[in-house]
Amino acid sequence: MIFLTRHEHFNAAHKLFNPAWSVEKNEEVFGKCANANWHGHNYDLIVTVKGEIDPDTGFLIDVKKLSTILQIHVCDKLDHKNLNLDVDFMLGVLASTENLAIAIWNQIVPHLPTNVKLHSVKLYETPRIGVEYFGH
Amino acid sequence: MIFLTRHEHFNAAHKLFNPAWSVEKNEEVFGKCANANWHGHNYDLIVTVKGEIDPDTGFLIDVKKLSTILQIHVCDKLDHKNLNLDVDFMLGVLASTENLAIAIWNQIVPHLPTNVKLHSVKLYETPRIGVEYFGH
Amino acid sequence: MIFLTRHEHFNAAHKLFNPAWSVEKNEEVFGKCANANWHGHNYDLIVTVKGEIDPDTGFLIDVKKLSTILQIHVCDKLDHKNLNLDVDFMLGVLASTENLAIAIWNQIVPHLPTNVKLHSVKLYETPRIGVEYFGH
Amino acid sequence: MIFLTRHEHFNAAHKLFNPAWSVEKNEEVFGKCANANWHGHNYDLIVTVKGEIDPDTGFLIDVKKLSTILQIHVCDKLDHKNLNLDVDFMLGVLASTENLAIAIWNQIVPHLPTNVKLHSVKLYETPRIGVEYFGH
Amino acid sequence: MIFLTRHEHFNAAHKLFNPAWSVEKNEEVFGKCANANWHGHNYDLIVTVKGEIDPDTGFLIDVKKLSTILQIHVCDKLDHKNLNLDVDFMLGVLASTENLAIAIWNQIVPHLPTNVKLHSVKLYETPRIGVEYFGH
Amino acid sequence: MIFLTRHEHFNAAHKLFNPAWSVEKNEEVFGKCANANWHGHNYDLIVTVKGEIDPDTGFLIDVKKLSTILQIHVCDKLDHKNLNLDVDFMLGVLASTENLAIAIWNQIVPHLPTNVKLHSVKLYETPRIGVEYFGH
Numbered sequence: 132m133i134f135l136t137r138h139e140h141f142n143a144a145h146k147l148f149n150p151a152w153s154v155e156k157n158e159e160v161f162g163k164c165a166n167a168n169w170h171g172h173n174y175d176l177i178v179t180v181k182g183e184i185d186p187d188t189g190f191l192i193d194v195k196k197l198s199t200i201l202q203i204h205v206c207d208k209l210d211h212k213n214l215n216l217d218v219d220f221m222l223g224v225l226a227s228t229e230n231l232a233i234a235i236w237n238q239i240v241p242h243l244p245t246n247v248k249l250h251s252v253k254l255y256e257t258p259r260i261g262v263e264y265f266g267h
Numbered sequence: 268m269i270f271l272t273r274h275e276h277f278n279a280a281h282k283l284f285n286p287a288w289s290v291e292k293n294e295e296v297f298g299k300c301a302n303a304n305w306h307g308h309n310y311d312l313i314v315t316v317k318g319e320i321d322p323d324t325g326f327l328i329d330v331k332k333l334s335t336i337l338q339i340h341v342c343d344k345l346d347h348k349n350l351n352l353d354v355d356f357m358l359g360v361l362a363s364t365e366n367l368a369i370a371i372w373n374q375i376v377p378h379l380p381t382n383v384k385l386h387s388v389k390l391y392e393t394p395r396i397g398v399e400y401f402g403h
Numbered sequence: 404m405i406f407l408t409r410h411e412h413f414n415a416a417h418k419l420f421n422p423a424w425s426v427e428k429n430e431e432v433f434g435k436c437a438n439a440n441w442h443g444h445n446y447d448l449i450v451t452v453k454g455e456i457d458p459d460t461g462f463l464i465d466v467k468k469l470s471t472i473l474q475i476h477v478c479d480k481l482d483h484k485n486l487n488l489d490v491d492f493m494l495g496v497l498a499s500t501e502n503l504a505i506a507i508w509n510q511i512v513p514h515l516p517t518n519v520k521l522h523s524v525k526l527y528e529t530p531r532i533g534v535e536y537f538g539h
Numbered sequence: 540m541i542f543l544t545r546h547e548h549f550n551a552a553h554k555l556f557n558p559a560w561s562v563e564k565n566e567e568v569f570g571k572c573a574n575a576n577w578h579g580h581n582y583d584l585i586v587t588v589k590g591e592i593d594p595d596t597g598f599l600i601d602v603k604k605l606s607t608i609l610q611i612h613v614c615d616k617l618d619h620k621n622l623n624l625d626v627d628f629m630l631g632v633l634a635s636t637e638n639l640a641i642a643i644w645n646q647i648v649p650h651l652p653t654n655v656k657l658h659s660v661k662l663y664e665t666p667r668i669g670v671e672y673f674g675h
Numbered sequence: 676m677i678f679l680t681r682h683e684h685f686n687a688a689h690k691l692f693n694p695a696w697s698v699e700k701n702e703e704v705f706g707k708c709a710n711a712n713w714h715g716h717n718y719d720l721i722v723t724v725k726g727e728i729d730p731d732t733g734f735l736i737d738v739k740k741l742s743t744i745l746q747i748h749v750c751d752k753l754d755h756k757n758l759n760l761d762v763d764f765m766l767g768v769l770a771s772t773e774n775l776a777i778a779i780w781n782q783i784v785p786h787l788p789t790n791v792k793l794h795s796v797k798l799y800e801t802p803r804i805g806v807e808y809f810g811h
Numbered sequence: 812m813i814f815l816t817r818h819e820h821f822n823a824a825h826k827l828f829n830p831a832w833s834v835e836k837n838e839e840v841f842g843k844c845a846n847a848n849w850h851g852h853n854y855d856l857i858v859t860v861k862g863e864i865d866p867d868t869g870f871l872i873d874v875k876k877l878s879t880i881l882q883i884h885v886c887d888k889l890d891h892k893n894l895n896l897d898v899d900f901m902l903g904v905l906a907s908t909e910n911l912a913i914a915i916w917n918q919i920v921p922h923l924p925t926n927v928k929l930h931s932v933k934l935y936e937t938p939r940i941g942v943e944y945f946g947h
Contacts, residue, residue, distance in 0.1 A: 132673070132675065133637050133640070133641070133670060133671075133672055134670065134671040134672070134673075135637070135668075135669075135670050135671075136668070136669040136670070136671065137667065137668060138666065138667040138668075139667075140393070140394075142306050142307060142308050142393065143306055143307060144280040144304065144305040144306050144307040145307070147460075147461070149459060149460070151459075160460060160465075161460075162467070163346070163347035164347060166347050166348060166349070166353070168280065168348070168349035168352045168353050169280040169305050169307065169349050170278050170279055170280050170307055170346075170347040170348060170349070171278060171279060171280040171281070171305065171306055171307005171308055172278050172307055172308070172309050173308050173309040173392075173393055173394070179671075184635075184637050184638065184641075187557060187559075187560075188555075188557070188568060188569075188633070188635070189555070189632075189633035189634070189635030189637055189638045190635055190637060191637055191670075193568075194668050195570070210299070210306075211299035211300060211302050211306040212302060212304070212306060213302070213304035213305055213306070216304045217302070217304050224461075225460070225461035226461070227456075227460070227461030227462055229405045229407070229456050229461055229462060229463055230456065230461045232405070233405070233456075256309075257276070257278065257309055258276075258309070258410065259409060259410040259411075260407075260408070260409060260410075260466050261407070261408040262405060262406065262407050262408070262463075263405070263406040263407075263408065263451075264405055264406070265404070265406075267404065268945070268947065269909050269912070269913070269942060269943075269944055270942065270943040270944070270945075271909070271940075271941075271942050271943075272940070272941040272942070272943065273939060273940060274938070274939040274940075275939075283732075283733070285731060285732070287731075296732060296737075297732075298739070315943075320907075320909050320910065320913075323829060323831075323832075324827075324829070324840060324841075324905070324907070325827070325904075325905035325906070325907030325909055325910045326907055326909060327909055327942075329840075330940050331842070360733075361730075361732070361733035362733070363728075363732070363733030363734055365677045365679070365728050365733055365734060365735055366728065366733045368677070369677070369728075394682065395681060395682040395683075396679075396680070396681060396682075396738050397679075397680040398677060398678065398679050398680070398735075399677075399678040399680065399723075400677055400678070401676070401678075403676065412937070412938075414850050414851060414852050414937065415850055415851060416824040416848065416849035416850050416851040417851070419596075419597070421595060421596070423595075424595075432596060432601075433596075434603070435890070435891035436891060438891050438892060438893070438897070440824065440892070440893035440896045440897050441824040441849050441851065441893055442822050442823055442824050442851055442890075442891040442892060442893070443822060443823060443824040443825070443849065443850055443851005443852055444822050444851055444852070444853050445852050445853040445936075445937055445938070482843065482850075483843035483844060483846050483850040484846060484848070484850060485846070485848035485849050485850070488848045489846070489848050496597075497594075497596070497597035498597070499592075499596070499597030499598055501541045501543070501592050501597055501598060501599055502592065502597045504541070505541070505592075528853075529820070529822065529853055530546065530820075530853070531545060531546040531547075532543075532544070532545060532546075532602050533543075533544040534541060534542065534543050534544070534599075535541075535542040535543075535544065535587075536541055536542070537540070537542075539540065548801070548802075550714050550715060550716050550801065551714055551715060552688040552712065552713040552714050552715040553715070571754070571755035572755060574755050574756060574757070574761070576688065576756070576757035576760045576761050577688040577713050577715065577757055578686050578687055578688050578715055578754075578755040578756060578757070579686060579687060579688040579689070579713065579714055579715005579716055580686050580715055580716070580717050581716050581717040581800075581801055581802070618707070618714075619707035619708060619710050619714040620710060620712070620714060621710070621712035621713055621714070624712045625710070625712050664717075665684070665686065665717055666717070691868075691869070693867060693868070695867075696867075704868060704873075705868075706875070768869075769868070769869035770869070771864075771868070771869030771870055773813050773815070773864050773869055773870060773871055774864065774869045776813070777813070777864075802818065803817060803818040803819075804815075804816070804817060804818075804874050805815075805816040806813060806814065806815050806816070806871075807813075807814040807816065807859075808813055808814070809812070809814075811812065
């Protein structure tokens, strides 16, 4: 069993806002992250897959293929977008890093070859704050 | 003459949009950076000042004092804000990294002690794209 | 189950010294790390907690709360201190990175909310040397 | 149980080439990585070992000893070398990052002290592409 | 005057070899960098241009245009190549980082718009060794 | 004219303390940096030299020779040392980053070959605080 990791990058705007709460309650809980006019981040996405090495190629998976999957199903949908307004797979979801990491996991899984399993999605919203999800 | 550099950090939303142009022209020129719903960045701000060392302290300037100036007059006004809507010193200015670096220069200069000169403002909007301004 | 990671930073002096040994034996075993006049490091502290996401906030834990816990119970006690002399929870402990990581674990655990479990404490004493502890 | 990580670095040339295939098939599968005249990388090697802390030293293992093992049995054999031609433990092996990580694992294991177990070998061929092996 | 910096990346093989010298002299002068079977690097290329801001766009130059110039005239010609054998603008040139930085400068200059001047080419062959050229 | 940069690293203890002042005055001015029991840093040293390229080697200077000069005359004297007590060229000097950068400049200059000029010494005491000296 070998693990392969690919780093991707996207820039997005978001705010933290629970529509079931008043504006005041949102500001009390989320502080400046609730700014009505949005703020944004350079997100670092670190995806790890696992499986057996193909003896013909020496690869678990061609990292260019993995990168293409991440590009089409994750980064193109998030890059230079508003996480609360523009992203089909985040509609109705509170745009926290935790929820975004899980949503990204769900975006990737259907597109991996059958011999490659998704191991983890790690998502940094700043260089000092990251979230990791292992699928359960 | 010694040069002292301090790195700061802020997260903000923005879009690139020239109000004198149609939406179509903006999208043609600025591409996905013109997204009406905004996008955002983790900005890295690298400020260098210069001058003579104070023999009593061995300091050009106490870096905590420099950091406080940057916090009050730059980062607190930009962090978790919308550069196009929320920032007094950016109102009416196209929110490019170039223009933001110059605006930050102008925010800092009035607050430095007289023996300390601002040398450069370097501003990275992604780890791979940065702008530097030397005041003229 | 989601994992949330926070990076903190502190600067400290220390030396490696076993008081049961002679100075010569300490120098033989610890080399330049035994320098009687101390040396020091910029420590990078990487703390990971785990648990379920609160559906109201989208958070495992507000990362500002986690950061405050780390600030009060770890970084304020270590930053700009001498690990061998100034730190109550390191007194009588050999100030290796291994022992410091375990001591930091014990400093954090009592202060986490009951729904949040400490997963790991990773401590880098240089960019190339790190230690990780998982609590057992 | 404590985990200790050491980062090492080496620069090498390689190409991806399966000798059972035609040049055309190699180019089709491996693209520019199959360039007959080679290409190369700065490899980042991140080795983690685990075990109990020695109470006399506070160490799992003296990190200088670990670094010496990695230097002699891994880095000296790979640094400024051609992975396909110059490295005894890679002869006949397709020089993918996956295979190299496993070969490095096998180079390290025989040389660790009995109280120290190898936990993982992580190998980055670029800052965005890495492989990790846990020994099974 | 504003300065804009773009970071690019390429991986290449090379060796240091002066054809006017014997193999022995090459090995004596260049050491392991003269390895006949090549070695390689992940090169980090940091290009800075300068000029006036266009008031209509807030840009010195659209960084995507700068990146395209660097891609076509520099990175596509160097990435996954052998610097001594595969690169038209390095033929007959000793493949040191110094000479490569100057050659890259000459590749870029003819393709910049007239209002944009090349300020510097910085080229790192490892994270700890870099060269910078300012055009004279 | 070409510029060559080499990054080195050392770990040291220090405190900021002006012996002409009372302990109270030192604490008032230097805050926690005046801690009597010392604190410490991982210093990053970035040295840039300049001159003409030797056409026989393609080098300004063999970077291994530059690194050896830095090792012998700077890093070996500072690494795992106390800047206030153990370093001959810092005795009687307030151990600020500013003063240390200038002292390092003076350590390097006498040992460079005549065709190589020292351009700058940049010294980071944390990843966010650095000083640069150009020799005048």
